[in-house]
Amino acid sequence: MEQILFKHNRPDRTVTFDEFCSAGGFSALRTALADMSPAEVQQATIDSGLRGRGGAGFPTGKKWSFVPRDLPGPRYLICNCDEMEPGTYKDRVLLEKNPYLLIEGMALASYALGVEHAFIFIRRGYELAAENLRHGIAQAQQAGLLGNSILNSGFSLKLELHLSAGRYICGEETALMNALEGIRANPRAKPPFPAIKGLWGQPTVVNNVETLANLPAIISNGPAWWKAQAATSEAAGTKLFCISGHVRVPECFELPLGMTLGEIIDGPCGGMRAGSTFKACIPGGASTPYFTQEHWPVPMDFDPVAKAGSRLGTGGIIVFDQSTCMVAATLNLTRFYARESCGWCTPCREGLPFVQHILERIEAGQGKTGDIDILREHVKLLNYAFCALAPGAMGPVDGLLRHFEYELQEHIRLGRCPLAA
Ligand SMILES: Cc1cc2nc3c(=O)[nH]c(=O)nc-3n(C[C@H](O)[C@H](O)[C@H](O)COP(=O)(O)O)c2cc1C
Incomplete structure (x- = not known):
């Protein structure tokens, strides 16, 4: 199974900047800035079939295409790392292992969108992830991969880390923008959607950590290669599934999108733990309707899960055994x-x-x-x-x-x- 997001992971610590770079890290950004126009980066994202990993599964390239190009003033990119949905911890694991993939992904997305100021909105309790990002942003800046005229391309990006106020609603994209503006984190009416009128009234794209971290592999290997890493021809790419509950191995795995629920539980999760039989699970973070044994053949991909009456959501699977009320x-x-x-x-x-x-x-x-x-x-x-x-x-x-x-x-x-x- 090809690892894209976990490719650089070390078992017991965060990958270093040098290790990441010598294994090809930041080469997608170099390629994009040297050989591709912003429109080509956006087209590659559309062609990959990448869908948002934050819960709703909205096609990423399509969301970007709603951003008007002719409005005066700045545009913003916000990475959503609020991650307070019970059962969901994939963004934390990703950033504790490797902050650089997200930084590179945000630089690529900003280049495609014409953004010069981007934010990472992170859950306050994610201390190691935040520390990794702070350090990673400083290292990237020193290496000329962030800041003014990146790699002498003329494209500049300021990347800022913002600690969340610490409520679940802050993960909802419009409440998040209010929180970032320093006002009470209530959601805003939609429309207007953030792509038209977002942060400080300017066009804004909000994307999840995992969504953005996939961009370097899409640009380096091409959208067709990235898409083909899925388990079915309808699905695209890999997905981080974070598992908890009564299985033998409750961990966060990077798996081909579209593996069936049964394959995930019996495969990487090692089956149910001793004395347990499967009763039900939450398939995609705590806000998704339960699946039961009858759903084991369902491919864990956006449309098949929706067709079966639930949602893929964040990919946070909570497994319950026969003893669960x-x-x-x-x-x-x-x-x-x-x-x-x-x-x-x-x-x-x-x-x-x-x-x-x-x-x-x-x-x-x-x-x-x-x-x-x-x-x-x-x-x-x-x-x-x-x-x-x-x-x-x-x-x-x-x-x-x-x-x-x-x-x-x-x-x-x-x-x-x-x-x-
Ligand atoms: C109550 C609520 C909480 C949310 N929390 C998060 C979150 O922690 N992280 C996240 O990426 N999306 C969260 N979302 C979804 C965001 O509003 C938004 O759709 C998402 O960040 C878009 O990113 P994507 O297109 O890359 O998936 C939440 C939505 C709601 C309604």
């Missing part, structure tokens, strides 16, 4: 989302604590027959929230209702978890 697991996640609601819109601010209350009452053995209908109603109602936080928060509740309604009914009927002795 799905009501308790769902309540646990709902508590996180209710606490993290920014309070800006009523459906989210009032709806999530209410859903939490219903699940708590069921969990405490005081569930009522009508509770299932109330939960079902709220899966629909919370779609009317202002941003994607609340609909995402209802992902596990939706999965609970679709795949574990019997367990939920039994919980209410017995006044306790049916798995309890």
